[in-house]
Each structure stands twice: as C-alpha cells, then as structure tokens.
Amino acid sequence: MGDKKEKRVTLQDVAKDAGVSRATASLVVRGSTSITEQTKQKVLASMNKLGYVYDRVAASFRSRRSSTVGIIITDIGNPFFSELLANLQDRLDELGYTTLLGMTFESESKQERILETMLEHHVCGIIMAPVAGTNPTVFARLKQLNVPCVLIGREISGARVDYIGTDFQWGTKMAVRHLADQGHKHIALLGGTPHTSAYNERLAGYLEGLEESRIPTDQHHIIPGPPTRESGAVIINQLIRQDKLPTAALCHNDIVALGVIVGLRENRLVAGKDMALVGFDDIKEAATANPGLTTVAVGSGQWGIEAANLLHQRISAETPAPAAQETARIILPPKLVIRESSTHFMGVH
Amino acid sequence: MGDKKEKRVTLQDVAKDAGVSRATASLVVRGSTSITEQTKQKVLASMNKLGYVYDRVAASFRSRRSSTVGIIITDIGNPFFSELLANLQDRLDELGYTTLLGMTFESESKQERILETMLEHHVCGIIMAPVAGTNPTVFARLKQLNVPCVLIGREISGARVDYIGTDFQWGTKMAVRHLADQGHKHIALLGGTPHTSAYNERLAGYLEGLEESRIPTDQHHIIPGPPTRESGAVIINQLIRQDKLPTAALCHNDIVALGVIVGLRENRLVAGKDMALVGFDDIKEAATANPGLTTVAVGSGQWGIEAANLLHQRISAETPAPAAQETARIILPPKLVIRESSTHFMGVH
DNA sequence: TCCTCTTAGTAGATCGATCTAATTATAAGC
DNA sequence: GCTTATAATTAGATCGATCTACTAAGAGGA
Numbered sequence: 001m002g003d004k005k006e007k008r009v010t011l012q013d014v015a016k017d018a019g020v021s022r023a024t025a026s027l028v029v030r031g032s033t034s035i036t037e038q039t040k041q042k043v044l045a046s047m048n049k050l051g052y053v054y055d056r057v058a059a060s061f062r063s064r065r066s067s068t069v070g071i072i073i074t075d076i077g078n079p080f081f082s083e084l085l086a087n088l089q090d091r092l093d094e095l096g097y098t099t100l101l102g103m104t105f106e107s108e109s110k111q112e113r114i115l116e117t118m119l120e121h122h123v124c125g126i127i128m129a130p131v132a133g134t135n136p137t138v139f140a141r142l143k144q145l146n147v148p149c150v151l152i153g154r155e156i157s158g159a160r161v162d163y164i165g166t167d168f169q170w171g172t173k174m175a176v177r178h179l180a181d182q183g184h185k186h187i188a189l190l191g192g193t194p195h196t197s198a199y200n201e202r203l204a205g206y207l208e209g210l211e212e213s214r215i216p217t218d219q220h221h222i223i224p225g226p227p228t229r230e231s232g233a234v235i236i237n238q239l240i241r242q243d244k245l246p247t248a249a250l251c252h253n254d255i256v257a258l259g260v261i262v263g264l265r266e267n268r269l270v271a272g273k274d275m276a277l278v279g280f281d282d283i284k285e286a287a288t289a290n291p292g293l294t295t296v297a298v299g300s301g302q303w304g305i306e307a308a309n310l311l312h313q314r315i316s317a318e319t320p321a322p323a324a325q326e327t328a329r330i331i332l333p334p335k336l337v338i339r340e341s342s343t344h345f346m347g348v349h
Numbered sequence: 350m351g352d353k354k355e356k357r358v359t360l361q362d363v364a365k366d367a368g369v370s371r372a373t374a375s376l377v378v379r380g381s382t383s384i385t386e387q388t389k390q391k392v393l394a395s396m397n398k399l400g401y402v403y404d405r406v407a408a409s410f411r412s413r414r415s416s417t418v419g420i421i422i423t424d425i426g427n428p429f430f431s432e433l434l435a436n437l438q439d440r441l442d443e444l445g446y447t448t449l450l451g452m453t454f455e456s457e458s459k460q461e462r463i464l465e466t467m468l469e470h471h472v473c474g475i476i477m478a479p480v481a482g483t484n485p486t487v488f489a490r491l492k493q494l495n496v497p498c499v500l501i502g503r504e505i506s507g508a509r510v511d512y513i514g515t516d517f518q519w520g521t522k523m524a525v526r527h528l529a530d531q532g533h534k535h536i537a538l539l540g541g542t543p544h545t546s547a548y549n550e551r552l553a554g555y556l557e558g559l560e561e562s563r564i565p566t567d568q569h570h571i572i573p574g575p576p577t578r579e580s581g582a583v584i585i586n587q588l589i590r591q592d593k594l595p596t597a598a599l600c601h602n603d604i605v606a607l608g609v610i611v612g613l614r615e616n617r618l619v620a621g622k623d624m625a626l627v628g629f630d631d632i633k634e635a636a637t638a639n640p641g642l643t644t645v646a647v648g649s650g651q652w653g654i655e656a657a658n659l660l661h662q663r664i665s666a667e668t669p670a671p672a673a674q675e676t677a678r679i680i681l682p683p684k685l686v687i688r689e690s691s692t693h694f695m696g697v698h
Numbered sequence: 699t700c701c702t703c704t705t706a707g708t709a710g711a712t713c714g715a716t717c718t719a720a721t722t723a724t725a726a727g728c
Numbered sequence: 729g730c731t732t733a734t735a736a737t738t739a740g741a742t743c744g745a746t747c748t749a750c751t752a753a754g755a756g757g758a
Contacts, residue, residue, distance in 0.1 A: 010744055021708045026745060034706060053494075056469040058744040061410040062713050068470075071450075075435065077633075082431045086424065089452050093459075098466055101420075101450040103438050110442075117447055120405040121417075145402075229637060262637045284426075288578060288611045290639035359714055370738045375716060383736060407714035411743050 009050045018046040029054055060122060069311060070118035072102040072111065072128035078227065078255055079283040080300050081129070084152070087304030088127065095312045097124075106131050106193075106226075112138065119145060125311045129153050132196045148314035150307050155197040162314065162328045164307050168198055168280075169205035171296040171334030175250050175278040176209025178294070178336055183349045184248035184276060188221035190235050190260060192252035199224065199252070202280075206250060220244050227252050232259020233266065240267050247275060247349055248342070254279035254286045254295055257341075261289065277341040292339030299332050306330055358399045367395040378403055409471060418660065419467035421451040421460065421477035427576065427604055428632040429649050430478070433501070436653030437476065444661050446473075455480050455542075455575075461487065468494060474660045478502050481545045497663035499656050504546040511663065513656050513679045517547055517629075518554035520645040520683030524599050524627045525558025527643070527685055532698045533597035533625060537570035539584050539609060540601035548573070548601070551629075555599060570595050574605070581608020582615065589616050596624060596696055603628035603635045603644055606690075610638065626690040641688030648681050655679055 015025040020039060027035050028043040046052075060066035069092055073081050092099055100123060102114035111131050115138060118126060126142065126149045136158035142149045143160070150162045179187050189206045192199040203222070210217050221244070225231040232251060236259075239245050251257035257279035261271040271277050272291035279286055282297035310328055364374040369388060376384050377392040395401075409415035418441055422430050441448055449472060451463035460480050464487060467475060475491065475498045485507035491498045492509070499511045528536050538555045541548040552571070559566050570593070574580040581600060585608075588594050600606035606628030610620040620626050621640035628635055631646035659677060 008744090012744075022745080023708055023747090024706085026747095027707085030746090036706070039706085053465075054469045055471070055744055056466075057406060057410045057415070057471045058713095059746070061406045061715090062744075062746045064713070064746095066406070068449075076425070076431045076438075077435055079428065079431070082425045082428070086426055086452065089425075089450060090454075093452075093463075098470060099450050100417075101438060101448050103435065103442075105439070114442075117405075120403045121447060122404070122406050229633065258634075258637055261639075265639070284578065285607075285634060288607055290610075290614070357714090360716095361714075371715080372717090372738055373736085375714095376737085379716090385736070388736085404714055407743095408716070410745095411714075411716045413716095413743070 008055075009052045010055070011052070013050055014043060014046045014052050017050060018043045064122070066122045066124050067097050068100055068121060068123050069097045070100045070102065070115075070121075070123040070126040070128075072104060072114055072118075072126065072130075074104050074106050074129050074131060076103060078253070079285060080253060080255075080281045083283060084300040084304045087301040088308055089304075091305045091308035092311075095308060097308075097312075104131050108134060115142075119147065123147065125149065125315045127152065127307050127311055130156055132193045134159075148311060150311045150314070152303055152307055153198055157197070160327050162310055162330075164303050164310065164330045164332070165198070166298040166303075166332050166334045168201035168334070169208070171280065171298065171336070172202045172205030172250065173209040173212075174334070174336045175280075175294075175296055176206055177213060178338065179248045179250065179276055179278060179342060180209070180213035180215060182248070182276060182342065182345060184246075184345070185215055185349055186218070186221065186246040186248065187215065188223065188239075188246040188249040190223050190249050190251045191225045191227055191231055191256035193227065194224045202252065221246050225252075225256070227256055229255050229259035229262070232256040232261075233263035234259075236260050236263030237266070240269075245275065247345065247347055248277070249275060250278045250280075252280060254281045254283045254293060257293055257295070258285065258289060261291075261293075261341075272341045272344045273346045275347070276343075276345045279341075282337055286337075287339070289341075291341045291344065294339045294342035295337050297335045297337045299335075302332055306332070357404075358401045359404070360401070362399055363392060363395045363401050366399060367391045413471075415471045415473050416446050417449055417470060417472050418446045419449045419451065419464075419470075419472040419475040419477075421453060421463055421467075421475065421479075423453050423455050423478050423480060425452060427602070428634060429602060429604075429630045432632060433649040433653045436650040437657055438653075440654045440657035441661075444657060446657075446661075453480050457483060464491075468496065472496065474498065474664045476501060476656050476660055479505055481542045483508075497660060499660045499663070501652055501656055502547055506546070509676050511659055511677045511679075513652050513659065513681070514547070515647040515652075515681050515683045517550035517683070518557070520629065520647070520685070521551045521554030521599065522558040522561075523683070523685045524629075524643075524645055525555055526562060527687065528597045528599065528625055528627060528691060529558070529562035529564060531597070531625060531691065531694060533595075533694070534564055534698055535567070535570065535595040535597065536564065537572065537588070537595040537598040538601075539572050539598050540574045540576055540580055540605035542576065543573045551601065569593050574601075576602050576605055578604045578608035578611070581605040581610075582612035583608075585609050585612030586615070594624065596694065596698055597626070597691070598624060599627045599629075601629060603630045603632045603642060606642055606644070607634065607638060610640075610642075610690075621690045621693045622695045624696070625692075625694045628690075631686055635686075636688070638690075640690045640693065643688045643691035644686050646684045646686045648684075651681055655681070 011025045015022045104111040129152050134156050139159040139161050152164050264271050279293045279295035282295045286293040286295045360374045364371045453460040457480050478501050483505050488508040488510050501513050613620045628642045628644035631644045635642040635644045
C-alpha cells in the first residue's frame, strides 16, 4: 500500500537503526579493523534488515577514488582478444575491480571518445590495446590525471607507459627459420597493420630470419592487410591471380592464417600440402583447424593476468613521485607450436 | 613549480571564468535548448581553456541516473558471445551508454556478485545471458529497484523480464528434418546444458523432428554436456568407445560441433563423410571450418542490436506504472545454412 | 592519583554536479 | 505604455558516503 516515496535506504538509515553514527556504519562497510565485532554485527544486521544497497557512486564521488578499470580493445571478433579479455576480466574481478569495456574497431576517434568517457567515469586505471597511430599525447594526459595505463600487444613510441607483450621479432624469426628448415625458399609475410610496433617487430624478425637462412627477400611477398579472416583470403586470391604464390607463408596472426586456408581452398589448393603456413597467437581454433595450424604461441591468457596484476600494482602504489616512476615492460616469451600446416608440404620448393 | 594542490577543474570554475552561473554551465554540458548560442559558446570556450573534465560520477550521484549499462555473459570464449558482444557494445555506444562487463563462467554465485556490484554502480539497465538455474527472485529485485533487464538466449521461468532469442525448437526441428531428408535414421543430439530453456527447446524440436520423420528416439543418442569444444570431442570419444556412433548428429552449438569434428579426426574419421553434422549459431568459424559446418544461423549480431535497442527503449520510457508493463519477447527466426558437413555422407545409413 | 597512549566511535564539513523554484530579460498582445 | 506570456538564467539546497579532526573510554605505567 505505502510505496509512496520509495526512498533508497542509506547508511544514515542503517546507522540510526543500529544505534550508531553514520561514520561508524561507513567504517563497517569498508571493513575497518577498528570496529568491535559486536557493533559490526549490529550494523550488518540492520543492513540486512533494511535491504541496504551500498552506493558506490556516492562513495567514489566523495573519496575521489573508484574500483573501476577501463579495458579498451580493438575488436573482440579476434579470438585472441576474447581469450585475453576472459582472463583479464577474471583476474580483475578477483582483485575486486569492475570493468568498463570499450571497443575501438581500430578507429582513433572512437578510442579518444572512449578514453574520455572512461576518465569522466573516474576509472582508476586503464588497460588497452591501442589503435595504430595512437597519438602519444593521450598518455601524457593520463599521466597528468594520474590514471595508470597498461598497453597490451602494441607499443606506442613516445609514450612512457607500462607495456605487456611478447617478443614478436624473435617469434617471427623462429617461424621463418622453421619454414626455411623445411626447405622453403619463398616465404611470404602476410597481413598486419603497418606502422604498429607489433608489425614492425614482426617485419624485422622476418627479414632477419630470411637473412640468416640466406634467402633473398622479395618485396612482392610482403603484403600487409587488416588482421582479419577476410583479409587472409583476399591476399591469397590476389597472389594467385598474380601467379606469385609462395611455397610458404608466415601470417600476421592466426585468423589471417585461417583466412588463408579458406582462400587456398577456394582455389582448390590445400593448406599445408600446397603451401606451408604459420600463424601467430595460438588461438584455440589453431589446434582444431584442418590442417592443424603451426603457430607462434604467445600465451594470451597470461597477458591478461599479467596486465591485471601490473595495473593493480600501479593503482595500489602510493605513487608519491609519479614522474620518477619507471615504466615496466613485460615481455612473455613466444613459443613455436608445430602442427600439420607447416610440415606436410608436397609441392616443389 | 606550482603543481601543489592540483585541484580538479569543476563546473564552478568554468562558470566563473565564463561569467555565468554554475547552473547555466551545467545546462550547457547537458545540451539544453534553452541556452543562447552566445552563452553556450562562452561556456564551451572556458571549458576548453581550463581543461575541464566532466564528472560523470558527481552528475550521476546527484541525478540518481547514470548512462552505464551492465552486460553479463557466461563466457566470452564462445565466439557466439564475442560476436554478440561486439554488436551489442557497438550499438550501446551509439546510444550513448557506457558498458560495465561481467563474466559468470556459469557460476550462479558469481552472477549474483556481479549483479550486486552493478546495482551498487547504479547501472541504468542490464543485459544478460543468465546462468543455468538462475533464481528468478533476482529479477524481482531488479524490478523493485526499477532497473530494466533484457535476457538473451535463455529464458528463466518465473521471471517477468524482456527476452531476446530465437526459436530454438523450430531451428532444431529444421536441422533434424534436413538430416532425415538425407536418409539418416540415427541422429544424435550432442551437448547442451539441461534445465535451461535453450536446451529444453532444442530437445523438444529434436523429438518433434524425429517423430515427424518417423524415426524412433534412442536415449543413448541424447547426450548433454557443457557447450565447449572439449565437450564435443569427449562425447564423440565416448560414443566410439561404446560403439554407439550415430550416422548424424545435431550439436548444441557450433563449438560443440567443431569439437566433434576434432574428436572424429582423432579417431581417423572424417566429419561429413563418416558422420553428418549440424551445429547451431553460425559463428564465423562455421563457414571456414573444414568441412564447412552446416548450422542453424540465429543472427547473433542482430540479437545484440535488438537487445541494445530494447533496453534503451525501456530506460527511456517513463515507466509510470512499472507493474503493468508488458514484457517483450523478441524471437528472431532461425535459418538453416547448409554446408558440406551434412551433405557429403558416404557411410551406410 | 595522575598522566599518557591506544582504541572505538562520532560530529560536521565536504566532494561537484543537478534539481527546484524563483528571478530577470525578451517578446507579444492590446 | 502596460500587462502577460515565454525564454533565459540563477541562488541555494541537495544527493549519500567519506574525510578530518575530535572526544570518550579504557589500559597501562610511574
């Protein structure tokens, strides 16, 4: 009958019911140690009785702190990111953070809008896979506002920010040498967004690997492209039309490689047999694809956990001298996982 | 030198600089129409000059409103959910919402904790794929707190909440009939979490399809299991050990089907040839798998968009009489997508 | 007994926007 | 010119928890 005003239950109400002050009730919700077990129970009982819901908005408004973390990724359509995100989110959850999610779809303007909104929400930290060509000034801004930030997978030159990634160069070199060991002389580098650290490192590793194997580089076999399945298929069709098909290819990542498999199939060619293939990331699908995809495993799940831990450390730190703080650079070692796509070649080298 | 206090720039500061009142400045940030272009420009200029950052926390604290929406999914490891999430998030972004993300990994206690935290954050709405066996009282609670909620893919009996899904029963029936049309008499139903609406509907469609095709049901060919790749492989190995392999199988979803393909391969059997296979969802991988996976497309992307639109509508509505409100039930039609996995059977029926 | 030290609890100000209700400028009608 | 209606702007209260600084009550030591 009397649901007139429907006022929210506040700490004030709880305190009154429990016969303590608002401040004491506040200390109870925050788990302060300087509260007797007895009063604590009294307050908890009242909270229960009245159906109290903690108001994080009010709390973080007053305290100028929050327990929310922003995660910004380019596109969850790539399973690499879903696997990363699952672990990241899970770990952040364990650490007591709530996550705000943003997806940029590789658009810098979208990224800036998302960042701005997250700042408006007072996130206490940000974990992001930056879009290609991100303006490093945004990181200066974050530093100025004292919001720690961890980059994953892509470094931005000029940004003094924590970074988690793998040794793309070494991983790529391993892959090239593996293909060279199989006798390949025509090894392409397919896909990838130029002007990103992740691409440049791969390119360097690719060139280095070729050189060490004394294979001349062929500019026609270095074909960048968006990191998508479609892109892989498109590139293969293009190579076939130009009659420039290499005997082996190193793909920017696994989904590009999976696209390449499809592109080959469209042309009645069989990945692995007609062309050796190596991917990058080791997403789940790589193991179950047909043929099984040889790939450079980077441990995406581990990245997520490390990123969460590192950010937590930054947030928890007192940061008395934010300027003097060293940035961390966590490089997880890549590992070549050999499957059928690179070991069943039946063509002519 | 003088970065002593580092006070945040507030609307007050902006107002003073622009020579207007705090209230006016507030109206400007909110894009009120009853502000002259002239004063608006003055205020915007001051905001720019002082580097003002809108404080959404303070705003939503005062207004008891927020522009954040909670998304709760079970596991982003399933590409079905990543595709859904990408579209959902994108649409919500367009509508001006920020998303809080939670992952339950099918744990009800986790789900309850996540929900609670989101309520503490004053989300203005929730979109969720509920875990199996979700207690309907949580929805009553949401209704009481006046937080609209849209369920996706799973209905909870007893919960009067909006729902978006597909006609699982019809989709499954179509798939069974397709297999029956190919001459199959032993069609299994593999994977899926019992006691969920999504499973029950499929089961009903499966039984109905068999009946219409005058195929007797075989309890040994109804094998539930978690909706994961691993599960698909495990089930197949189990069937082979028991020498109960059907000639065709309808899988709970695509990743189970992909797991089945792997399980078959482990036993030197070829999906499509030795056993016909139909999945559910039509994730991207279904098209590029080998063999291409016949599946029931449900338009996951569309679900996301519809869910966002519906929630937006609920949030925007005045909801003068929340109790009288009808719940929406949006059922997007499923579509059978036929690929090689169900059309190249070479065994004995 | 008196003083100090620690522990448990509290009063009152405060964070920064938005709300309500009122005020002042501007236009419109006669 | 004067009233009335409408548009533009504003003062001051307010949301609910946390913070700062303070008090009260015991504990322990000399």
